[in-house]
Amino acid sequence: MSSEFGRLLRISVFGQSHGRAIGVVVDGLPAGEEIDLEELQRFLDRRRPGNSPLSTARRETDVPEFLSGLEGGRTCGAPLCAVIRNADQRSRDYGELADRPRPGHADYAAWVKWKGFADMRGGGHFSGRLTAPLCVAGGIARQILARRGIFVGAHLDSVGGVSDRPFPLWPTAELFEEIAAKPFPVLDDRAGERMREAILAAKEDLDSVGGVIECAAVGLPAGLGEPMFEGVENRLAAALFGIPAVKGVEFGEGFRAAGLRGSENNDPFTVEDGRVRTESNRAGGVLGGITTGMPITMRAAVKPTPSIGKPQKTVSLSAMENAELAIRGRHDPCVAHRAVPVVEAVAAAVLLDMLLEGNHGTF
């Protein structure tokens, strides 16, 4: 098994980039939850390659068909299956790619693992396209959470060396919606403008750029998560690394905390309106793997798209000799901005799963 995560809420993603369909089974959704399909579609559209020059030219409408689990607009307790048919698969020859693994892609690893039987057309099951069904699952989780006052949002923290402002100490649902409504998901639009320029400059150079995504979740109760290996951080990280191209995950100050002193990094406790808060949130809302009631904050590093037009060194697997490769065709000069809702989706799914477990710290 591989393409699944979750404990009480199991999310199982299937499909290959150029196969018949991609989709997801979500098992364990609570029953009776109304799903707003228009809102879900808007969420899906945030990751869809648009008409923008920032994205691949592949055209997909990405409208899911619900085969089960959703009746009369409500979840019914049975596993939900959503399917998205693949429309725009170009039938060009993948022969070369099959023999010449693309640097930075899973091609070679998959070729070894599956002894040449992998369907690697368009990246196969490793394609970023698989994040569409992930967004179906996460978009549903997000709606269920929002109904309970729990909101998950994200923005581009940096792209190509340009940085956005960080989230404020207490991000709000309104802020999340505001970012989601923007064509480019940043807090500071001028930073966004420079990020876009960096992406287009890379594109011009037949190259690509990566980025960092900051995600936050507000409204969670304190006491969620288990010590050591089933904490909030463990489970979020395990799932976030499932998003193609993510190579790093950190919570709160993360790697920056390693350079601070304890007196700089510890968040002082304080009482506000009769509730325990911390004055800062360098812990990212998690201590000992357990939520403190402060917003959860995390950052995911997205590597630059490995598919680039520039000629690259590779090997011919059949001849076992060095070779060259110039990837033609459609590809994103950056996927980090499209990955913003994907990070939200994965975070929402993990957090709903943890909430469904309830706080069995006491009985």
Added chain:
Amino acid sequence: MSSEFGRLLRISVFGQSHGRAIGVVVDGLPAGEEIDLEELQRFLDRRRPGNSPLSTARRETDVPEFLSGLEGGRTCGAPLCAVIRNADQRSRDYGELADRPRPGHADYAAWVKWKGFADMRGGGHFSGRLTAPLCVAGGIARQILARRGIFVGAHLDSVGGVSDRPFPLWPTAELFEEIAAKPFPVLDDRAGERMREAILAAKEDLDSVGGVIECAAVGLPAGLGEPMFEGVENRLAAALFGIPAVKGVEFGEGFRAAGLRGSENNDPFTVEDGRVRTESNRAGGVLGGITTGMPITMRAAVKPTPSIGKPQKTVSLSAMENAELAIRGRHDPCVAHRAVPVVEAVAAAVLLDMLLEGNHGTF
């Protein structure tokens, strides 16, 4: 459940810092493996607080007793249980700590989760002391891997703003042993000297520092790991976040990759001695969640020890009002150097677990 990880190899850690004993059950070890208990003890000693001023003054011999699973010096297939008795628990009053949660510690989160029933003496189950049994499990895994030519090693990448050299492209078992034999686990001893100075300076200021640990694993076959959510990165990250104080995990270039261009980050494939290699290893040996056969490299960010002597703001949970706290007694001005073998232990355990699954990519 919480304090367990692994699939075929399950590692379950138990104990509280000031309880009777701490320990670990390792279920799923292959039978017939000779365990060198002296070598294991040397491994455990690397994380033990020593006579050094860099560490806590708590004295523990940390010699495990094996209750099961090990007969005549060999694993016998049955679950292995190792227990370490707690010796040096000071019987001083923890009353203040119970009411005044230490900033940066799990005290408050645990208090909410377990409604005041948690045993938080010395950090309880959240204590760094729990990494001793983790090292028993990982130290055993490390020996089993080494016998198959797979070696796991780590060093301090940075502490308090001072950086060590990174691992070379192909770290060796000899290099790992060399670092392990040093009193301070770095490649560049002059950098190590400055790190120690940074730790002592923080100590002088009744403060603490954090650090980053780089870990590498060599000798693994290509094709290990599953796509999406059961990849090498997902599983290593999920386990590494189980080490107290870890707030970030990255593979290969990690967060730095987000600032590179594709042409800079992609590792060119090449044929060397009839085998496919990459000329660089910015992917950290993992593409699409699956090993490439290159060394796996990862880095874990360790936050500064939250226990510091400086007065800090906190709250009184009984009075629900602001309060002050000055932590007295023994504590480490830095735990990052002691966490180096812990990261090795966790990585070794995860990798052995994955190897036991075999490569069922084909049958």
Added chain:
Amino acid sequence: MSSEFGRLLRISVFGQSHGRAIGVVVDGLPAGEEIDLEELQRFLDRRRPGNSPLSTARRETDVPEFLSGLEGGRTCGAPLCAVIRNADQRSRDYGELADRPRPGHADYAAWVKWKGFADMRGGGHFSGRLTAPLCVAGGIARQILARRGIFVGAHLDSVGGVSDRPFPLWPTAELFEEIAAKPFPVLDDRAGERMREAILAAKEDLDSVGGVIECAAVGLPAGLGEPMFEGVENRLAAALFGIPAVKGVEFGEGFRAAGLRGSENNDPFTVEDGRVRTESNRAGGVLGGITTGMPITMRAAVKPTPSIGKPQKTVSLSAMENAELAIRGRHDPCVAHRAVPVVEAVAAAVLLDMLLEGNHGTF
């Protein structure tokens, strides 16, 4: 989560009886396995309600569409998703059933669990119809096992008080095929004839009958399975109880063993052609949860179909008062004979999963 089983091979079933489609995701299949779709269809047809008076009149062609995981007739390593569209859902009113739970059905339990939001039309997700995708998964597993000389077969052990002969000590692939080719899956056709009479007699009486299914697996190596809770019996039983209407599972002599003496129940070891065998197989090929190399034998008890035409006592959930119910429409007077391939499917899936793990007893 609920509708999933397996460890390295995960089988996730979705759909409701009267929803758009039913289906299955099989994650973890080895790559490169050729799947004979005609053979698979023949396997599926064994559980399909036929033209026979022994079965429901519902007509379904039950031809799966493969959305992923199968390319060019071979598994490709990525999760396989198969979907079967529901065709013959009668649009009659289920209002009465929603309010009056059918005795022996999941209606009431599901109503409590999902607070009235469950889709219980035709039994919803609890319907025996969900065994069709289970047979897709198991039918594929069966082909993969057969290629390695491992064969799984089953027959009706008893129905309505009439018993078939048991399997011989060493059932063969040929015997399994012979039974599979029969219109009624028994060893002794005269017993089968009397079983059919019992089913028709029950039907005449607007009633139903149950049955017992015996299943065997041959060709498995010794040493498969783990002690205590991850043994062959634990895992087979956990999955077999997932087949609707199964209320008992036993291995070897099972409940009969409880009435024997040790000297009668122990299987004497003997050497045959240089291999260790047992002269009898009352243990059903499993000792201590681990395979002995003898055939695995198990029996599953299938209760009589709860849907019967006879008037029954029930309650009105809206009025909270006693009520009567006479179930009209199509239903099977017996499902035990149709469940024979389902038991094979589940057993094959579990055993393939265990084989994929390999024997990590030693490394």
Added chain:
Amino acid sequence: MSSEFGRLLRISVFGQSHGRAIGVVVDGLPAGEEIDLEELQRFLDRRRPGNSPLSTARRETDVPEFLSGLEGGRTCGAPLCAVIRNADQRSRDYGELADRPRPGHADYAAWVKWKGFADMRGGGHFSGRLTAPLCVAGGIARQILARRGIFVGAHLDSVGGVSDRPFPLWPTAELFEEIAAKPFPVLDDRAGERMREAILAAKEDLDSVGGVIECAAVGLPAGLGEPMFEGVENRLAAALFGIPAVKGVEFGEGFRAAGLRGSENNDPFTVEDGRVRTESNRAGGVLGGITTGMPITMRAAVKPTPSIGKPQKTVSLSAMENAELAIRGRHDPCVAHRAVPVVEAVAAAVLLDMLLEGNHGTF
């Protein structure tokens, strides 16, 4: 992994019959639960071999030491570890047994699995002795359940062809206590007397007998359990087959249901005091894998003790030729009566685990 079960409540059993100690880690217990250690000891004593001629002469006090998780008589949220030192291991030679596998025992399967490295002295990790730590875990679960009005009890349903009365439709906590207080756990003491005679007769003949255990759980809410593979039956069965010597598990009428007609087996619903009940309980309190609110009833078949004094046929593994074996020393002529509290323990642990998950059918 092998010797663990549970989802939110993980129970991990370790130890070998003649090793240093046996024990259990229970991870996920709710915090703040008072554990009555005297009551727990009485529970453990029910499975202990007594002075009775019905049991082995092995003497063990079986008093657990709690290394963690229990502070001041209460659970503290951290994993609980309990250890029982092995006292009465006779140091006689096991050489013969190592070479001549005992019929009906795991010896041969373990020898194959672990290539001769298994510690099979006294059955090693497969010994019935491992049920002592299982009873520690289950005895604690039983106390936690009882505090919430949920009671688990069992009795010997039959031994050596002699049957006890079945449980009444609504067994009570008082009835469970009454049986537990008896020297021989039956409802009908005259049946018990004849069972004892059957055991002694078998002993006289250097032989052994098996038995069936009926277990019931009362007080559970309706709506517990998940459809298909995570139902109450699946999970109870998977755990019950972990008890050494169990070869069959059934719920409600179980195998007998297979011989009934639908009209005989369906339990009519009725309203009693404003609550939905069934007039009979042939379903054993479970429909579609989900509790109905009626008592859960199950039966486990225990095979006759394989260790018998009568000479038996076996093989010499070193010589690969037929051989004879007469097992000397202490062994139980029947283990079914001692397994009664073990079945209670396992059932209680599974049910507490399911209750901790809560009913997340709706949110």
